[in-house]
Amino acid sequence: MCPASSSRWCPTPEQLMTLRKMYRNGVRTPNASQIQHITAHLSFYGKIEGKNVFYWFQNHKTRDRQKLRGKLNKQLHLQLQQQQQLNYHHHHHHLSQTSHFLYDLGSGSGSTSISTFQLPFYNSVGLFPKRGAREASKQAKNYPWKMGKPEALKENTMLTTFYNEDWTMMVDVGPPPCCCPKPLKTLELFPITDRLKAAE
Amino acid sequence: MCPASSSRWCPTPEQLMTLRKMYRNGVRTPNASQIQHITAHLSFYGKIEGKNVFYWFQNHKTRDRQKLRGKLNKQLHLQLQQQQQLNYHHHHHHLSQTSHFLYDLGSGSGSTSISTFQLPFYNSVGLFPKRGAREASKQAKNYPWKMGKPEALKENTMLTTFYNEDWTMMVDVGPPPCCCPKPLKTLELFPITDRLKAAE
DNA sequence: GCAAATTAATGATTTATTCAAG
DNA sequence: CTTGAATAAATCATTAATTTGC
Numbered sequence: 001m002c003p004a005s006s007s008r009w010c011p012t013p014e015q016l017m018t019l020r021k022m023y024r025n026g027v028r029t030p031n032a033s034q035i036q037h038i039t040a041h042l043s044f045y046g047k048i049e050g051k052n053v054f055y056w057f058q059n060h061k062t063r064d065r066q067k068l069r070g071k072l073n074k075q076l077h078l079q080l081q082q083q084q085q086l087n088y089h090h091h092h093h094h095l096s097q098t099s100h101f102l103y104d105l106g107s108g109s110g111s112t113s114i115s116t117f118q119l120p121f122y123n124s125v126g127l128f129p130k131r132g133a134r135e136a137s138k139q140a141k142n143y144p145w146k147m148g149k150p151e152a153l154k155e156n157t158m159l160t161t162f163y164n165e166d167w168t169m170m171v172d173v174g175p176p177p178c179c180c181p182k183p184l185k186t187l188e189l190f191p192i193t194d195r196l197k198a199a200e
Numbered sequence: 201m202c203p204a205s206s207s208r209w210c211p212t213p214e215q216l217m218t219l220r221k222m223y224r225n226g227v228r229t230p231n232a233s234q235i236q237h238i239t240a241h242l243s244f245y246g247k248i249e250g251k252n253v254f255y256w257f258q259n260h261k262t263r264d265r266q267k268l269r270g271k272l273n274k275q276l277h278l279q280l281q282q283q284q285q286l287n288y289h290h291h292h293h294h295l296s297q298t299s300h301f302l303y304d305l306g307s308g309s310g311s312t313s314i315s316t317f318q319l320p321f322y323n324s325v326g327l328f329p330k331r332g333a334r335e336a337s338k339q340a341k342n343y344p345w346k347m348g349k350p351e352a353l354k355e356n357t358m359l360t361t362f363y364n365e366d367w368t369m370m371v372d373v374g375p376p377p378c379c380c381p382k383p384l385k386t387l388e389l390f391p392i393t394d395r396l397k398a399a400e
Numbered sequence: 401g402c403a404a405a406t407t408a409a410t411g412a413t414t415t416a417t418t419c420a421a422g
Numbered sequence: 423c424t425t426g427a428a429t430a431a432a433t434c435a436t437t438a439a440t441t442t443g444c
Contacts, residue, residue, distance in 0.1 A: 002437075002438095006436085006437080007435090007436070007437095008435085008436060008437075010437075010438095029428095029429080029430095058429085058430075061430085062430065062431070062432090065430090065431095066431095
């Protein structure tokens with residue numbers, strides 16, 4: 001165990017047990033006060049500093065999340081594959097019909113219980129007089145997701161490669177007024193300005 | 201997860217990852233065109249509709265704000281507490297050497313020649329050049345665990361019995377409004393009035 | 401059995417974010 | 423637009439587990 005001249009804290013079993021227990025009980029990011037308490041009391045079992053406690057919770061929380069995420073990913077892997085295959089078929093099925101598939105997926109791929117166009121929006125807006133006229137009018141329009149088909153996308157046949165960092169950036173920035181300058185598959189659609197902040 | 205017959209959208213990990221990334225990159229309220237893009241491309245990873253994207257951003261934005269607000273409130277409380285503690289420390293700095301080992305272990309064990317007592321998060325990061333950052337940062341940064349030694353503990357001679365389930369729970373749950381039924385020493389320092397969750 | 405070598409855990413730092421206040 | 427405050431994610435670095443060759 002920790003060499004006498006260790007440069008880092010080595011929790012004793014008791015300390016570890018205690019920290020874990022606290023974690024289980026919901027402690028995640030103890031504040032300074034709590035850290036002090038914990039440190040003070042754990043110091044009974046061995047050398048320990050406040051920062052050790054601080055770091056321990058940080059790391060434990062993070063790694064717990066990671067572990068969980070990994071699990072979920074694995075669990076979803078099968079379903080994912082299935083979905084992807086479905087999508088693949090779906091895409092291929094419609095591919096011959098050119099532009100249709102894209103927005104079809106967008107608004108119709110789901111069970112689409114709803115006949116599309118009523119809903120939620122009205123809830124949030126119409127019911128609340130609070131909203132200013134400006135917002136109301138803004139939302140009075142069709143919901144965003146009901147829009148027409150994005151023509152620019154219809155020609156994209158390489159989804160697998162299309163989705164990438166650049167695309168993300170592009171979408172992030174928000175659409176510049178002009179449309180695709182170059183009709184190439186991915187990047188050309190959106191002249192990437194460096195500004196990441198989209199206008200609100 | 202999502203049962204095949206689920207009535208609501210269950211984002212796949214890839215979808216979630218992508219959405220989060222876009223959020224991080226600044227997307228907040230994508231317009232219809234953007235939603236179409238996003239939906240179309242995310243549909244590659246699984247079933248998804250435009251409204252899902254729309255709602256996701258709505259909800260994420262809202263919840264992010266809520267979370268932040270909560271955090272800020274907490275921090276306010278913290279700052280106050282810490283200030284109080286600082287004052288306390290200044291007044292009682294040399295009170296007793298008896299159980300010195302306790303807090304000494306807590307904050308003075310390492311090189312840590314830091315003079316403690318600086319307000320946490322009085323962070324002057326960036327003032328220090330990259331190299332030697334290790335040493336420098338030790339002094340430059342202030343973290344919650346940099347707070348003063350818990351003087352209150354100095355007089356606590358019953359750690360063995362004090363540290364128990366109850367204490368753990370106390371720290372975990374966060375302090376109930378009422379103060380300790382048992383006036384133990386350590387508790388006095390932190391009149392934990394705070395429900396960790398402050399008023400909105 | 402036992403160390404050197406290698407790998408897995410995990411402690412400690414640094415970096416990149418977030419929203420909103422100024 | 424910039425900055426404040428505080429992470430949480432990513433990364434670095436050291437310790438513990440373990441494997442391996444003898």
